[in-house]
Amino acid sequence: MHTSHPGSALPVAGPRPDEVAVDPAQLRGATLASSIGSALEYYDFYIFGLATALVFGPLFFAPFGNASMIVGLATFGVAYVARPLGGFIFGYIGDRWGRKMVLLGTILLMGSASFLIGLLPTYSQVGAAAPVLLIALRILQGLGAGAEQAGATTLISEVAPPKRRGYFAALPFVGIQLGTLLGAGTFALLGLVDPKLVQDWLWRVPFLCSFILIVTAVVIRLRLKETPVFQELEKHNEVVKNPIVAVVRSSWRTVLKGIGIRMAENGNSSIYSAVVVSFLGTVAAFKTDKAIGPASLLVAAGVAAVAVVAFGALSDRVGRVKVYRYGALFQAIIAFPAFFLVTLGQPWLVFVVIAIGTGIGVQACLGPQCSLMPEMFGATRRFTGVALSREISAMVASGLVPVLIGILLSVTNNSWVVLAGFSLVLALITFATTFTIRETKGRDLTALEDGA
Numbered sequence: 001m002h003t004s005h006p007g008s009a010l011p012v013a014g015p016r017p018d019e020v021a022v023d024p025a026q027l028r029g030a031t032l033a034s035s036i037g038s039a040l041e042y043y044d045f046y047i048f049g050l051a052t053a054l055v056f057g058p059l060f061f062a063p064f065g066n067a068s069m070i071v072g073l074a075t076f077g078v079a080y081v082a083r084p085l086g087g088f089i090f091g092y093i094g095d096r097w098g099r100k101m102v103l104l105g106t107i108l109l110m111g112s113a114s115f116l117i118g119l120l121p122t123y124s125q126v127g128a129a130a131p132v133l134l135i136a137l138r139i140l141q142g143l144g145a146g147a148e149q150a151g152a153t154t155l156i157s158e159v160a161p162p163k164r165r166g167y168f169a170a171l172p173f174v175g176i177q178l179g180t181l182l183g184a185g186t187f188a189l190l191g192l193v194d195p196k197l198v199q200d201w202l203w204r205v206p207f208l209c210s211f212i213l214i215v216t217a218v219v220i221r222l223r224l225k226e227t228p229v230f231q232e233l234e235k236h237n238e239v240v241k242n243p244i245v246a247v248v249r250s251s252w253r254t255v256l257k258g259i260g261i262r263m264a265e266n267g268n269s270s271i272y273s274a275v276v277v278s279f280l281g282t283v284a285a286f287k288t289d290k291a292i293g294p295a296s297l298l299v300a301a302g303v304a305a306v307a308v309v310a311f312g313a314l315s316d317r318v319g320r321v322k323v324y325r326y327g328a329l330f331q332a333i334i335a336f337p338a339f340f341l342v343t344l345g346q347p348w349l350v351f352v353v354i355a356i357g358t359g360i361g362v363q364a365c366l367g368p369q370c371s372l373m374p375e376m377f378g379a380t381r382r383f384t385g386v387a388l389s390r391e392i393s394a395m396v397a398s399g400l401v402p403v404l405i406g407i408l409l410s411v412t413n414n415s416w417v418v419l420a421g422f423s424l425v426l427a428l429i430t431f432a433t434t435f436t437i438r439e440t441k442g443r444d445l446t447a448l449e450d451g452a
Helices: 024-060 062-097 099-117 129-159 162-190 195-202 204-208 210-222 228-235 243-250 252-280 292-318 320-342 347-376 379-411 416-436
Strands: none
Touching: 024 062, 024 099, 024 129, 024 162, 024 195, 024 204, 024 210, 024 252, 024 292, 062 099, 062 129, 062 243, 062 252, 062 379, 099 129, 099 204, 099 210, 129 162, 129 228, 129 347, 129 379, 162 204, 162 292, 162 347, 195 204, 204 210, 228 379, 243 252, 243 379, 252 292, 252 320, 252 347, 252 379, 252 416, 292 320, 292 347, 320 347, 320 416, 347 379, 379 416
16 A cells, blocks of 8 residues: 655646646536535425424324424434434445445435335324334434535535635535525425315425435436546555544544534524524414415525525635634624514514525535535545534534524523524634634645645
8 A cells, every 4th residue: 555644645646636627527517416415405404394393293293292392303303413423434435435426325315215204104193103203214314414415525626626616615505505495495385275284295295306306316426427536545545444543543633623613504504494493483473474484494595595605706715714704703793683683573584584694694604614624634534524524513503402492492481592592602613613723725635634
């Protein structure tokens, strides 16, 4: 096996992969494949989150009565407990056998679980088996999602031209907004239908429709080529046999930094979407308006689709860390005013708050994150490092935090201060973490050492 100095790049004869002319066809294919995967993941995310807020309580958790919202949020969050395990499994595969293989596996696992949720019997039909099956499929969703975004960011970053990596790495995340639009749009339409019909069977349709995205994604991903960086690792026998051990030995500090920078983006994304949609049901003016939450997410998704790419491109000009830092600071500043405004009972304020919080605040972190995360890790352990950073943070910020919020809301008579407080703390954690990270803009991704 070839041995390189830990601070060196791969010993490539001639130009390094980052200096080789970009293959336009490969770049287009990688962008499309990553975008479809992001769309499916966030379509799943939103339809499950909205179904949890709007229909799963009486259908699957009827015996829990008034506590059904907390149990539902716990079920929503259980996927985030499974995601780190998915990150371990698929991160290992991605660094050991290639990025393409993982992208096929994650989409099949994640999509199949969503489709099967649409076929589940309810509590009234099979009793306790219904919530058990729902939780089991939610765990499978989490395992698949545990490396989907890590795969997307790693793939596109290793294919994109270095000087425009921020822009191209952010493009697939427009798929997040597509998934949001599809998921929130579907439930916005369901909000206009007779609630009894939705409870009876119509809630199943959004889950069954995930089959279309699965087939599309698999066809596209089967045509993908392996990234130039991984090809060079194979060529020079630099592929590590156990990337998890490599991360634990050499990159644990980088993983901690990766977890820290995701708190504001990932946590507030969940708060503004799944948690706020549930919270709106406790505001007197919105108790009978089931469509306002999903409809506001539609507007926010439209804003975010433009903003995520704009912030990614901005990070190519001024640096990843600077854009990220001010995005986290913005989220901290708006936390208390935003959630207070939601309680005033004005629909237009809900639209404005969620559009600014999700469409601007969250995207100001996500835009630069798409390229920053892969640039933070060395070539031999990049997939595993990114996957663990993303999914351990997701377990905490999008899994544990909504459950804690649900519990505190129940004991504080649904005080908006709970939402604002969590949002502020998550933003400040990320803001502080940005001061521990070196700038990585334009980094050579064949480098074997970490860049953070």
